[in-house]
Amino acid sequence: MPVLTQSPIQSFLDYLKFEKRYSRHTIVSYQNDLDQFFSFLASQYDGIPLKSITHSIVRSWVVELMEDEIQAKSINRKISALRSFFKYQLKTGVIEKTPMSNIIAPKVSKRLPTFVNEQDTKQLMEALNTATEDWKSLNAKMLFVLFYATGMRLSELINLKETQVDKSKSYIKVLGKGNKERVIPITKDVLTIIEDYRQQKRKVFEEPAEILLVTEKGKPLYAKYAYLLVKKYLGEQAKNLEKKSPHVLRHTFATHLTNNGADLNAVKELLGHASLAATQIYTHNTIEKLKDVYKKAHPKA
Missing domain, CATH: 1.10.443.10 (Intergrase catalytic core)
Structure with missing residues (x-):
């Protein structure tokens, strides 16, 4: 993960832990999704700064996930994690505009819950x-x-x-x-x-x-x-x-x-x-x- 992104990610995770009071399990899920996104940035865009991340870059990551046959529900969770992350960066003044505005989540087919009669x-x-x-x-x-x-x-x-x-x-x-x-x-x-x-x-x-x-x-x-x-x-x-x-x-x-x-x-x-x-x-x-x-x-x- 690029050094440049470590501080904003940790700051965001601390916010989830101490202010939002999310569980450890939820925070680990956020961290995994963010790590995956920033690893993608490191490999494809040479560790681009936060302010330079655009919706087209995020979309290219979503497309890669879909090509890897990741389920729509999992992709939507990752998009949700990114939305929260960039919303926090916007709130704290790290960025001036979120790249998530034009990102459309893939449709999830409704599955009825499995239960025992x-x-x-x-x-x-x-x-x-x-x-x-x-x-x-x-x-x-x-x-x-x-x-x-x-x-x-x-x-x-x-x-x-x-x-x-x-x-x-x-x-x-x-x-x-x-x-x-x-x-x-x-x-x-x-x-x-x-x-x-x-x-x-x-x-x-x-x-x-x-x-x-x-x-x-x-x-x-x-x-x-x-x-x-x-x-x-x-x-x-x-x-x-x-x-x-x-x-x-x-x-x-x-x-x-x-x-x-x-x-x-x-x-x-x-x-x-x-x-x-x-x-x-x-x-x-x-x-x-x-x-x-x-x-x-x-x-x-």
Whole structure:
């Protein structure tokens, strides 16, 4: 990366960290996208100064990404990172004009969220209830119960502390994107499962971690551990799913809520979405159910 660009990038990343309070994961994504762009500049334009970067230069990078068959969604994320970066440079007086004004993001084909249907979810939970003979299978049960009961993101769940579970009020306080806090109600059954896990932790480990979920070694659960465990059980119990990841369980939580008549604004709050637009994808299955009811019940259908 050219030396000239290191200071503006670091300044921008510090702004995201300390002022915007973005998570480490989000900041790393921004850094990777910016590093990729400035590596392109170094190789194609000999490390051109920030003020000399034009929209045609940015467009040439976007074209290269498309030729490399990078998905439109990923390209749009990179363009968004650049927009934020140059907006910050404009705000701090490093540049006088942003090169992003005429950059058009490629269209993304709308993909409906993958989810587990209600019958398969019930069978999956029953299978997990009978398979808790070791710590790993106990963790599998906890992951599925908590993902399905709360709709939390993977990063939120693996960082969940015991103190964030309020037994007296039956809710969990979740620290989401941008360090925004939200409250998710949980049932007495889920509270009992959490409490049983906590008690087991204290029996098995001498100094249990303050993080709720831990590995067989008593260390806080990490993202890859949770991802692989969820993928394994989804692969065994829901074989027809196109995708098998923790996010599928978040989609399942939201889809089942909307299918059973939950208010969309309430689902938005539970998921921690910034806007209702992000939550509206979960109406897809409700609409399909309405079509089915219409076809079966309407005399002219």
